[in-house]
Amino acid sequence: MRLADVTDLNALGTPGLPLREFLLVGLTAAVVTFLLTGLVRLLALRFGAVAWPRGRDVHVTPTPRWGGLAMFGGVLGGVAVAAQLPALRLAFDYSSEVRGALLAAALMVLVGALDDRYELDALTKAAGQTTAAGVMALQGVQWSVLWLPWGGGENSAGSPLVFSQGQAVVITAVLTVALVNAMNFVDGLDGLAAGVGMIAAGATCLFAFGLLYKAGNDPNYYTPALITAMLAGACFGFLPHNFNPARIFMGDSGSMLIGVMMAAATITASGRINSAKTGDLIGLTAPLTVVAAVVFVPLLDLLMAVVRRTRAGLSPFSPDKMHLHHRLLEIGHSQRRAVLLIYLWSAVLAFGGVALAVSENTTLVLWGIGFGVLLAVLATAIPRLRPAPRRPPAHAPASTS
Numbered sequence: 400m401r402l403a404d405v406t407d408l409n410a411l412g413t414p415g416l417p418l419r420e421f422l423l424v425g426l427t428a429a430v431v432t433f434l435l436t437g438l439v440r441l442l443a444l445r446f447g448a449v450a451w452p453r454g455r456d457v458h459v460t461p462t463p464r465w466g467g468l469a470m471f472g473g474v475l476g477g478v479a480v481a482a483q484l485p486a487l488r489l490a491f492d493y494s495s496e497v498r499g500a501l502l503a504a505a506l507m508v509l510v511g512a513l514d515d516r517y518e519l520d521a522l523t524k525a526a527g528q529t530t531a532a533g534v535m536a537l538q539g540v541q542w543s544v545l546w547l548p549w550g551g552g553e554n555s556a557g558s559p560l561v562f563s564q565g566q567a568v569v570i571t572a573v574l575t576v577a578l579v580n581a582m583n584f585v586d587g588l589d590g591l592a593a594g595v596g597m598i599a600a601g602a603t604c605l606f607a608f609g610l611l612y613k614a615g616n617d618p619n620y621y622t623p624a625l626i627t628a629m630l631a632g633a634c635f636g637f638l639p640h641n642f643n644p645a646r647i648f649m650g651d652s653g654s655m656l657i658g659v660m661m662a663a664a665t666i667t668a669s670g671r672i673n674s675a676k677t678g679d680l681i682g683l684t685a686p687l688t689v690v691a692a693v694v695f696v697p698l699l700d701l702l703m704a705v706v707r708r709t710r711a712g713l714s715p716f717s718p719d720k721m722h723l724h725h726r727l728l729e730i731g732h733s734q735r736r737a738v739l740l741i742y743l744w745s746a747v748l749a750f751g752g753v754a755l756a757v758s759e760n761t762t763l764v765l766w767g768i769g770f771g772v773l774l775a776v777l778a779t780a781i782p783r784l785r786p787a788p789r790r791p792p793a794h795a796p797a798s799t800s
Contacts, residue, residue: 415616416608416611416612416616417484417486417487417616418608420481420484420486420487421487421604421608421624421625421628422628423480423484424477424480424481424484424487424625424628424629424632425477425628425629425631425632425635426632427473427476427477427479427480427632428473428474428476428477428628428629428630428631428632428633428636429473429632429633429635429636430473430476430636431472431473431475431476431477431636432469432470432472432473432476432632432633432635432636432637433473433636433637433639433640435468435469435472435473436466436469436636436637436640436647437640438469439465439466439468439469439472439647440463440465440466440640440646440647442465442468443463443464443465443515443647444463446516447516448463448464448465448512448515448516448650449461449462449463449464450462450463450464450515450648450650462645462646462647462648463646463647463648464515464516464647464648464649464650464651464652465512465515465516465647465650465652466637466640466641466647466648466649466650466652466653467508467511467512467515467649467650467651467652467653467654467655467656468508468512468652469636469637470633470634470636470637470649470653470656470657471504471505471508471633471652471656473629473632473633473636473637474501474504474629474630474633474656474660475501477628477629477632477633478497478501478629481625481629487621487625489618489621490618490621490622490625492618493618493619493621494539494619494621494622495538495539496538496539496540496622496663496667497622497625497626498538499534499535499536499537499538499539499540499663500535500538500540500622500626500659500660500663500664500667502534502535502538503531503532503534503535503540503575503659503663504531504656504659504660504663506527506530506531506534507527507528507531507579507652507655507656507658507659508652508655508656509527509652510523510524510527510528510531510651510655511650511651511652511653511654511655511656512650512651512652514650514651514652515650515651515652524651525576528575528576528579528580528655528659529572529576531575531579531659532568532571532572532575532576532659532662533568533572535571535575535659535662535663535666536567536568536571536572540571540663540666540667541564541567541568541570541571541666542562542567542570542571542574542666542669543561543562543564543567544559544560544561544562544669545559545560545562545669571662571666574662574665574666575658575659575662578658578659578661578662578665579654579655579658579659579662580658581658581700582595582596582654582655582657582658582661583651583654583655583658584700584704585654585696585700585741586648586649586653586654588643588734588737588738589641589642589643589644589645589734589738590638590641590642590643590645590738591738591741592649592653592654592657593634593637593638593641593642593649593653594634594638594642594738594741594742594745595696595741595742595745596630596631596634596657596661597631597634597635597638598742598745598746598749598750599657599661599745599749600627600628600630600631600634600657600660600661600664601627601631601749602746602749602750602752602753603623603627603661603664603665603668603749603753604623604624604627604628604631604664605750605753605757606623606668606753606756606757607620607623607624607627607664607668608624609753609756609757610623610668611624622667623664623665623667623668626660626663626664626667627660627661627664629660630657630660630661630664633656634657637649637653642735642738643734643735643738695745695748695749696741696744696745696748727740727741727779730782732781732782740775740778740779743771743774743775743778744775744779746771747768747771747772747774747775748768751764751767751768751771754767754768755768
């Protein structure tokens with residue numbers, strides 16, 4: 400930790416982690432989002448940002464979109480509170496990464512809102528996503544180093560793989576575009592994307608707290624925790640309006656917001672691993688472990704969709720009804736149960752990955768993950784395990800009622 404950081408923290412009288420401040424920021428984002436969603440719903444109806452039922456959709460009634468505008472308002476409310484708190488204000492003083500994440504999020508919300516209203520083509524949306532990644536990279540949000548569990552000197556646990564600036568920008572762009580589209584693809588049932596986003600943000604926030612604790616509350620480590628606290632709060636505040644039966648959809652404005660902020664959080668967290676204090680494979684690969692675990696479900700859905708569509712000679716962005724949530728509906732789950740199942744899978748993998756990265760008792764964590772996976776498998780297979788309904792014999796007389 401730098402001398403200036405220690406001086407600032409001593410002056411503030413905050414020797415421990417500012418957990419209450421982060422909680423206040425998250426609650427502010429949740430309350431502002433909850434209050435703004437009703438107003439945004441009226442605006443969406445007024446300006447025609449409405450999702451009309453299509454053949455691939457599950458909902459059967461026209462539903463307003465633009466929920467992402469309310470969520471972004473909640474994020475801005477969280478930023479306003481954080482900027483007034485002496486401890487969290489240091490996140491803005493020591494780094495431009497929060498500003499970069501907010502600028503990219505604003506761009507994604509704008510592109511998503513236009514798509515919710517006018518149905519933009521895939522190329523235009525991809526250009527907007529790439530531009531947002533470039534904005535973040537210009538503000539310092541770049542995946543520039545990865546610690547490898549081999550090489551190094553005699554007293555070193557590993558060796559750093561340092562990317563050039565061009566390589567770091569490309570990696571940042573690829574990860575951002577992948578996460579934005581993954582969250583966009585998973586947004587197919589009421590409350591699904593908001594819940595998965597809240598779980599992913601919460602798990603990443605816990606990982607960031609672990610890094611912050613190991614760094615001795617260094618303000619340079621505040622960025623990923625602050626971004627995910629605001630995002631988790633915004634998703635939580637939107638869920639009451641969006642859970643089945645939904646009164647409003649987040650639309651692309653919301654799913655893109657979640658994707659780009661998750662990208663910013665994971666990238667900023669990745670550059671803060673101190674290999675000198677890490678002596679095992681799991682610790683060194685913690686960024687990759689956490690990213691893979693947190694976004695496993697939406698990324699799996701994205702990869703399956705791309706493979707499925709390209710094998711059929713279609714565009715990777717052509718719509719269909721073969722996403723993971725569609726498959727859960729096909730085997731007999733209701734909409735609510737399908738959403739809760741994906742929540743369960745996401746939570747087991749996300750929090751399990753974080754626990755694996757930060758806990759010293761690897762065996763216990765693996766047993767816990769195994770139990771969670773078994774529970775999720777059994778819950779998923781419930782319709783298959785139920786006995787088939789008994790049919791009346793063919794010679795039974797027909798009812799006259």
